Amino acid sequence: MGRVVIDVMPKPEILDPQGKAVVGALPRLGFDLFTSVRQGKRFELEVAGEVTPEVLAQARRAAETLLSNPVIEDVVSVREADPAEASA
Template sequence: MARYVVDVMPKPEILDPQGKAVHGALPRLGFAGVQDVRQGKRFEIELEGEASDELLAEVQRMAETLLSNPVIEDFAVHVEGDGVGGKHTA
């Protein structure tokens, strides 16, 4: 079984109200020095078979089609445990 991770984040130029709310709350809770917070989504996808370039490409298509909104979000896909994989920044 292959496990892939898809991390989806708002593009840098897109406002992130959830990240701003967390950023504002952290100092009130005693956490100083935080410069910025951006909030995103993480998907863990398990597929039959061993990790391969073909499966990586399939997960990238999933991310482009359903898991992210390419107009306002970027995503990165990697095999869990290796930290290396495809990255998409539209």
């Protein structure tokens, strides 16, 4: 069973209110090292078989049409899940 990871982030020029809220909250909780935060989305898509180039191509098309809004978001990456970073 294969897994594809898709990362979607707000475009750099778009205001990211969730990220602004986080960067404002961090120092109040004692986390003082961070100057900027942006919050995006991570999708994990499972396929029955292997992650083939066809699977990755379909995942990219899905990412660019269903999973992101191209006006305000960028599809940052579409890749086979690295076993070290995948959730169970």
